[in-house]
Amino acid sequence: xxxxxxxxxxxxxxxxxxxxxxxxxxxxxxxxxxxxxxxxxxxxxxxxxxxxxxxxxxxxxxxxxxxxxxxxxxxxxxxxxxxxxxxxxxxxxxxxxxxxxxxxxxxxxxxxxxxxxxxxxxxxxxxxxxxxxxxxxxxxxxxxxxxxxxxxxxxxxxxxxxxxxxxxxxxxxxxxxxxxxxxxxxxxxxxxxxxxxxxxxxxxxxxxxxxxxxxxxxxxxxxxxxxxxxxxxxxxxxxxxxxxxxxxxxxxxxxxxxxxxxxxxxxxxxxxxxxxxxxxxxxxxxxxxxxxxxxxxxxxxxxxxxxxxxxxxxxxxxxxxxxxxxxxxxxxxxxxxxxxxxxxxxxxxxxxxxxxxxxxxxxxxxxxxxxxxxxxxxxxxxxxxxxxxxxxxxxxxxxxxxxxxxxxxxxxxxxxxxxxxxxxxxxxxxxxxxxxxxxxxxxxxxxxxxxxxxxxxxxxxxxxxxxxxxxxxxxxxxxxxxxxxxxxxxxxxxxxxxxxxxxxxxxxxxxxxxxxxxxxxxxxxxxxxxxxxxxxxxxxxxxxxxxxxxxxxxxx
Amino acid sequence: xxxxxxxxxxxxxxxxxxxxxxxxxxxxxxxxxxxxxxxxxxxxxxxxxxxxxxxxxxxxxxxxxxxxxxxxxxxxxxxxxxxxxxxxxxxxxxxxxxxxxxxxxxxxxxxxxxxxxxxxxxxxxxxxxxxxxxxxxxxxxxxxxxxxxxxxxxxxxxxxxxxxxxxxxxxxxxxxxxxxxxxxxxxxxxxxxxxxxxxxxxxxxxxxxxxxxxxxxxxxxxxxxxxxxxxxxxxxxxxxxxxxx
Numbered sequence: 001x002x003x004x005x006x007x008x009x010x011x012x013x014x015x016x017x018x019x020x021x022x023x024x025x026x027x028x029x030x031x032x033x034x035x036x037x038x039x040x041x042x043x044x045x046x047x048x049x050x051x052x053x054x055x056x057x058x059x060x061x062x063x064x065x066x067x068x069x070x071x072x073x074x075x076x077x078x079x080x081x082x083x084x085x086x087x088x089x090x091x092x093x094x095x096x097x098x099x100x101x102x103x104x105x106x107x108x109x110x111x112x113x114x115x116x117x118x119x120x121x122x123x124x125x126x127x128x129x130x131x132x133x134x135x136x137x138x139x140x141x142x143x144x145x146x147x148x149x150x151x152x153x154x155x156x157x158x159x160x161x162x163x164x165x166x167x168x169x170x171x172x173x174x175x176x177x178x179x180x181x182x183x184x185x186x187x188x189x190x191x192x193x194x195x196x197x198x199x200x201x202x203x204x205x206x207x208x209x210x211x212x213x214x215x216x217x218x219x220x221x222x223x224x225x226x227x228x229x230x231x232x233x234x235x236x237x238x239x240x241x242x243x244x245x246x247x248x249x250x251x252x253x254x255x256x257x258x259x260x261x262x263x264x265x266x267x268x269x270x271x272x273x274x275x276x277x278x279x280x281x282x283x284x285x286x287x288x289x290x291x292x293x294x295x296x297x298x299x300x301x302x303x304x305x306x307x308x309x310x311x312x313x314x315x316x317x318x319x320x321x322x323x324x325x326x327x328x329x330x331x332x333x334x335x336x337x338x339x340x341x342x343x344x345x346x347x348x349x350x351x352x353x354x355x356x357x358x359x360x361x362x363x364x365x366x367x368x369x370x371x372x373x374x375x376x377x378x379x380x381x382x383x384x385x386x387x388x389x390x391x392x393x394x395x396x397x398x399x400x401x402x403x404x405x406x407x408x409x410x411x412x413x414x415x416x417x418x419x420x421x422x423x424x425x426x427x428x429x430x431x432x433x434x435x436x437x438x439x440x441x442x443x444x445x446x447x448x449x450x451x452x453x454x455x456x457x458x459x460x461x462x463x464x465x466x467x468x469x470x471x472x473x474x475x476x477x478x479x480x481x482x483x484x485x486x487x488x489x490x491x492x493x494x495x496x497x498x499x500x501x502x503x504x505x506x507x508x509x510x511x512x513x514x515x516x517x518x519x520x521x522x523x524x525x526x527x528x529x530x531x532x533x534x535x536x537x538x539x540x541x542x543x544x545x546x547x548x549x550x551x552x553x554x555x556x
Numbered sequence: 557x558x559x560x561x562x563x564x565x566x567x568x569x570x571x572x573x574x575x576x577x578x579x580x581x582x583x584x585x586x587x588x589x590x591x592x593x594x595x596x597x598x599x600x601x602x603x604x605x606x607x608x609x610x611x612x613x614x615x616x617x618x619x620x621x622x623x624x625x626x627x628x629x630x631x632x633x634x635x636x637x638x639x640x641x642x643x644x645x646x647x648x649x650x651x652x653x654x655x656x657x658x659x660x661x662x663x664x665x666x667x668x669x670x671x672x673x674x675x676x677x678x679x680x681x682x683x684x685x686x687x688x689x690x691x692x693x694x695x696x697x698x699x700x701x702x703x704x705x706x707x708x709x710x711x712x713x714x715x716x717x718x719x720x721x722x723x724x725x726x727x728x729x730x731x732x733x734x735x736x737x738x739x740x741x742x743x744x745x746x747x748x749x750x751x752x753x754x755x756x757x758x759x760x761x762x763x764x765x766x767x768x769x770x771x772x773x774x775x776x777x778x779x780x781x782x783x784x785x786x787x788x789x790x791x792x793x794x795x796x797x798x799x800x801x
Binding site: 051054056081082083085086088089090092094096097098099100101102105106109110111112113114115116117118119122126143144155158159162344347349350369370373377378380382384385386387388398399402432446 | 680763
């Protein structure tokens with residue numbers, strides 16, 4: 001077997017960070033046709049390693065690099081610029097920023113043009129790779145008209161056209177809904193079978209990938225490898241380290257870890273694996289305490305017959321509903337089903353084309369802007385959009401200062417909020433210098449300092465590692481318990497199962513379901529799949545166990 | 557339909573050459589005739605939406621009228637006083653009126669030529685043809701193309717930032733000074749995300765093997781054919797006709 005990647009004693013240091021190495025003493029090898037999961041907490045240097053492997057560093061690096069990287073037996077620095085793209089292909093996280101052309105065929109052709117494929121051969125190659133990702137019918141489409149999943153498959157096709165022997169996937173499904181994620185993973189699997197290329201997969205959410213790759217390389221926060229080998233034995237032997245570093249485990253594995261007092265057996269990595277070999281969970285009953293009757297709440301936010309069109313295209317169509325005080329609402333649906341638009345209309349940020357929203361029985365339009373903002377907090381998808389001040393402290397103090405409170409009271413309040421969000425040490429930092437998870441917590445913190453009774457969040461858990469995710473959800477849960485009403489857009493079914501009291505499902509701009517989570521999981525699967533939803537792991541495992549019990553009682 | 561299928565580079569060169577030529581014509585009449593010729597040619601040989609055309613033409617018209625007015629109002633009246641005409645109750649020397657008319661018609665004509673190009677050319681085709689015919693460095697050309705994709709994204713982003721700041725309780729700018737400081741506040745998040753996006757796109761382009769090297773092949777090839785010289789012919793005919801009439 002030939003060796004595709006060989007990394008020897010790689011050290012990398014950025015000029016901006018002279019105190020520590022981003023990557024430190026990195027050694028690993030990858031054989032032809034082998035697959036590897038590269039895991040680690042946010043900011044551990046996974047993407048930096050990608051840049052090293054595809055030859056971008058040291059060429060574009062502001063900093064120092066030591067050590068050797070061989071791709072197919074040749075040093076990355078010995079390749080001519082551009083040549084390495086025929087050996088290493090990378091698919092990046094953000095589907096929006098990977099393209100420079102306007103149509104699908106032009107974008108695939110772009111790579112072929114770069115490596116000088118003759119004009120006569122291009123058409124055939126383009127058709128071939130588009131067929132591999134099942135996008136032949138979209139050959140002439142504009143890239144802007146594609147969905148997130150399609151864009152990601154197009155990015156994959158562009159890379160495949162160059163026929164690399166190593167494919168690096170840098171969180172390719174982070175922005176996608178559950179079904180689109182499955183589709184992309186399925187596509188990658190079939191490509192792997194056809195081309196037998198090597199794979200390096202960088203992901204936060206491991207689900208779906210574990211069958212593709214069993215070997216994993218674990219990095220810690222200092223950019224050092226602390227484990228290289230089978231994922232199963234990592235979970236068995238290095239569990240404490242994994243959890244300490246905030247690395248996500250497969251959801252099923254996590255589920256059992258949370259519910260078993262001692263672990264005597266090997267834990268399954270996928271639901272399918274569990275189904276093949278189910279085992280009962282002794283001494284653990286699934287309690288669904290989220291299903292609280294809502295008769296204590298009074299009508300709070302009422303939307304009646306909301307329509308919203310953009311350029312004659314209907315985005316939201318005839319949505320009417322009422323939120324009650326003390327609800328934890330999850331707004332879900334496929335990418336582009338109108339979730340964000342609807343939440344903005346609810347928060348009075350966007351005016352609907354038709355229909356109206358009332359809060360406390362008063363139309364949003366007749367509220368004074370400053371009073372409305374004291375009633376509703378809204379956390380945007382990208383936290384940076386909401387930052388105004390030059391330090392973390394000022395950021396939180398901002399809205400208090402608007403209310404003309406004295407500096408003494410402000411200080412007390414700000415410090416309490418910073419304490420609860422775990423940002424106290426960082427109060428003098430500039431908001432933009434924080435990590436992703438910290439930025440997200442800060443944006444939530446700016447919204448809770450005012451104690452708004454209604455909080456709307458747009459995908460708050462997006463792209464975070466396990467530990468910052470847990471901290472954030474803890475923060476929300478405390479807010480909820482202190483009496484706030486929370487509405488949250490999310491793709492995370494497990495989160496809905498654990499926290500939400502009510503689920504709103506949008507499909508193509510219409511409200512198709514409004515029920516408790518437990519009722520949602522009982523709907524037929526075809527319906528859920530049509531709405532691009534999945535059952536959460538908790539329910540899948542429970543269903544499997546129930547079946548098992550039924551089978552046992554029938555056969556005995 | 558003919559204009560839409562011409563080689564974009566040749567079309568651009570033609571338009572540029574005639575714009576330069578117009579600068580040497582000081583008589584209003586030939587410029588006026590050539591203007592009519594250009595507009596008529598645009599509609600006969602190009603597939604153009606006339607409503608949009610009029611809308612785009614309007615600002616140039618206002619500009620041209622302003623030019624006409626100021627040239628007349630600030631003309632040097634001391635020397636040319638032998639011939640005068642009456643214009644809206646004002647007595648204006650004929651010479652300065654003709655100069656003003658020629659100037660503003662020239663503006664309109666430059667606008668008509670530019671619009672002829674803009675309305676019949678696909679941006680991507682134009683840039684690809686610039687690389688292939690006029691040897692524009694691919695580094696610049698593909699950079700412009702990637703930037704062109706970003707424009708609508710930036711517009712959306714400004715809207716989002718605006719809403720996000722509104723939610724934070726930042727007062728909406730009422731006076732001009734407030735508005736200015738408001739845009740200053742938008743600038744930082746907008747620039748931060750633009751830089752990050754640009755970097756990501758650059759990395760993605762590079763990992764597809766883009767080096768900026770001129771030595772590349774083309775999926776969409778552009779050639780110069782005999783047909784491409786029809787437009788210069790048509791315009792030249794109009795230009796001569798207008799000149800000698």
